[in-house]
Amino acid sequence: MSEITQADNTQDGKNQGEVTQGEITQREITQGENTQGEISRTEVAHNANGNIQRSQDSAQRIFDSRDSASQTGTKQTASVLADSAYTHEAKRVRRIIAQGGNPNEYLKENAWEHKVGIDPIINRRVFELDPLPSPAQVLGELPLTPADRELVIESRDELRDVLHGRDDRLLVIVGPCSVHDPAAALDYAQRLSKVRAELEDDLLIIMRVYFEKPRTTIGWKGLINDPDLDGTNNVKKGLLLARKTLLDVLGTGVAAATEFLEPTSPQYISDAITWGAIGARNTESQVHRQLASGMSMPIGFKNATDGSVKAALDGCITAAQRHTFFGINHEGRAAAVETLGNENCHVVLRGSSHGPNYSAQDVAAAMMQIRSVMPPDSACAHGLIIDCSHGNSGKDEIRQAQVVRDVAARLAQGESGITGVMMESFIEGGNQKPAPLNQLVYGKSVTDRCIAWPETDVLLHELAAAVRARRARDRR
Numbered sequence: 001m002s003e004i005t006q007a008d009n010t011q012d013g014k015n016q017g018e019v020t021q022g023e024i025t026q027r028e029i030t031q032g033e034n035t036q037g038e039i040s041r042t043e044v045a046h047n048a049n050g051n052i053q054r055s056q057d058s059a060q061r062i063f064d065s066r067d068s069a070s071q072t073g074t075k076q077t078a079s080v081l082a083d084s085a086y087t088h089e090a091k092r093v094r095r096i097i098a099q100g101g102n103p104n105e106y107l108k109e110n111a112w113e114h115k116v117g118i119d120p121i122i123n124r125r126v127f128e129l130d131p132l133p134s135p136a137q138v139l140g141e142l143p144l145t146p147a148d149r150e151l152v153i154e155s156r157d158e159l160r161d162v163l164h165g166r167d168d169r170l171l172v173i174v175g176p177c178s179v180h181d182p183a184a185a186l187d188y189a190q191r192l193s194k195v196r197a198e199l200e201d202d203l204l205i206i207m208r209v210y211f212e213k214p215r216t217t218i219g220w221k222g223l224i225n226d227p228d229l230d231g232t233n234n235v236k237k238g239l240l241l242a243r244k245t246l247l248d249v250l251g252t253g254v255a256a257a258t259e260f261l262e263p264t265s266p267q268y269i270s271d272a273i274t275w276g277a278i279g280a281r282n283t284e285s286q287v288h289r290q291l292a293s294g295m296s297m298p299i300g301f302k303n304a305t306d307g308s309v310k311a312a313l314d315g316c317i318t319a320a321q322r323h324t325f326f327g328i329n330h331e332g333r334a335a336a337v338e339t340l341g342n343e344n345c346h347v348v349l350r351g352s353s354h355g356p357n358y359s360a361q362d363v364a365a366a367m368m369q370i371r372s373v374m375p376p377d378s379a380c381a382h383g384l385i386i387d388c389s390h391g392n393s394g395k396d397e398i399r400q401a402q403v404v405r406d407v408a409a410r411l412a413q414g415e416s417g418i419t420g421v422m423m424e425s426f427i428e429g430g431n432q433k434p435a436p437l438n439q440l441v442y443g444k445s446v447t448d449r450c451i452a453w454p455e456t457d458v459l460l461h462e463l464a465a466a467v468r469a470r471r472a473r474d475r476r
Helices: 006-015 026-035 041-045 058-064 088-098 103-107 112-116 135-141 146-164 182-199 235-251 266-272 286-293 309-319 360-371 397-412 453-475
Strands: 170-175 203-208 256-259 275-278 299-302 324-328 334-338 345-349 384-387 418-424
Touching: 088 103, 135 235, 135 266, 146 170, 146 203, 146 235, 146 266, 146 418, 170 182, 170 453, 182 203, 182 235, 182 453, 203 418, 203 453, 235 256, 235 266, 275 286, 286 309, 299 309, 309 345, 309 360, 345 360, 360 384, 397 418, 397 453, 418 453
Parallel strands: 170 203, 170 418, 203 256, 256 275, 275 299, 299 345, 345 384, 384 418
Antiparallel strands: 324 334
């Protein structure tokens, strides 16, 4: 879905929202962080040593800050950046659920159906908690800076050139499997920023900044859904925290990539995204194909979990067309949405339940299938991305590094059809079970196993060397 323009964001953000107790402005959030040892975006961007000292509960403090002026009776400016705690009624509903009870009994006299005079039969398994601020409100109060906006525009243009073959650099999408600790994500972004600048002649590096995780059955669903990693599922807090994390990552000079898991959250964050993914579980979904058709950045469709490349290819074909569907507008209201189509979609090979599909034979077969139906000048027909994690490595970080090196060797030998690679990497290698931040190892994934930063640094340099070798080979 197309991003809301910055001018519209600011105007709508100013005109909407009522002052509620505990609300704070963006400036007050920054003040609250700085007074408690937080590092501002400017400091992050200019931290020459790359050592970001943040306590692991820094994300919580973003929303725990209180404006001292409110204690003295000073009038506050309307803001959507409110204290993230649930309202009293929402807390009661959640407490009843946690205790195994049925909130319908509590809501019997308070349900909106009762208030408007209809039988309360439509929401027997749904309980509406706190309303979320509109996209216009959030983007208006947490806007991209001019530098952020320029970074997004330039990186999208560079990415399109790489996808279409006008730029011979290799696209590298690298970063944590998912963001669970914004402080660690910023730490990683700072490290990546230095390598990105060093290798920018050979690699177009974009950081994975993933906030929503698809689950095969159940599990932690990501920062937006459960930012405290404790099952409280404070979506408003997670949504605001996700946007602030993106702004801070952009502040280090690194462009961001993410997976779009459902059609609502992109309205709040997509203006800060350079590359988007539609995952293996959703690549056949009409909803996600329609969503991709309206996004303002290139989108990669992953092969289906059974290995089907055709499913991803069909997604690219569908997303290139115009669509009309149900969505929300910048005010958060239900609306009919019409898209123009996205011609910059492409296929991502991520392995499958049957094994890997990153070999030269797999790539050649996939490109033959793609080129049989896609225009020769399309991004899709030029090449594909190899996801070195997931089914291509069995989610094992040691094997994942081996896959990266295999691809690098093939690139150096001049293999065509590979536009980019994806790696899951974090500060510490491996993973750990999700838990509140103060119980976790700093910088270690709580979802899939990740390659440690020192090894990531080496692999990025090896990929850059492979690109240089390919160039030299082409000049012969």
